[in-house]
Amino acid sequence: MGQISRMLLRHNIQGYNRNDVKHLTEKDMHELYHHPLSRTKAVMNLQRIDILSNQIKTIEKEILQRAKQEKVFHLLKGIPGVGDILALTILYEVGDINRFSDARAFSSYCRVVPGIHQSSELPHLKS
Secondary structure, three states: OOOHHHHHHHHHOOOOOOOHHHOOOOOHHHHOOHHHHHHHHHHHHHHHHHHHHHHHHHHHHHHHHOOOOHHHHHHHHHOOOOOOHHOOOOOOOHHOOOOOOOOOHHHHHHOOOOOOOOOOOOOOOOO
16 A cells, blocks of 8 residues: 555655545556556556455464464453454464563563663662
8 A cells, every 4th residue: 555655646646645545446546647557557556455455364364263273362352352353463472471470571571561761870880
């Protein structure tokens, strides 16, 4: 989508926000671009998006089917606010939760706790 947006700007085609770009069709590309090579490139970008989107759907479906066989996946989904995607992310990104010493270590890994700001010199080492 970014490539399509940049191409629109390069050709001085204004007035398309991110959401508009998502809904452009091959017919739109034929109307927007007058040069045949630009038109071909724009259409090919749309085709590439379709191919990648279908591949993503396929792999997400297979990953979800595999995850549904995991007990931990169902436990994660039992947490209020955790749906399929978040449960998948936690399951496959975090791995074995027991590798964290406590909830604080896990929260730090997830970057949901504030960091500690300190200088390079430790206070107890000052002379």
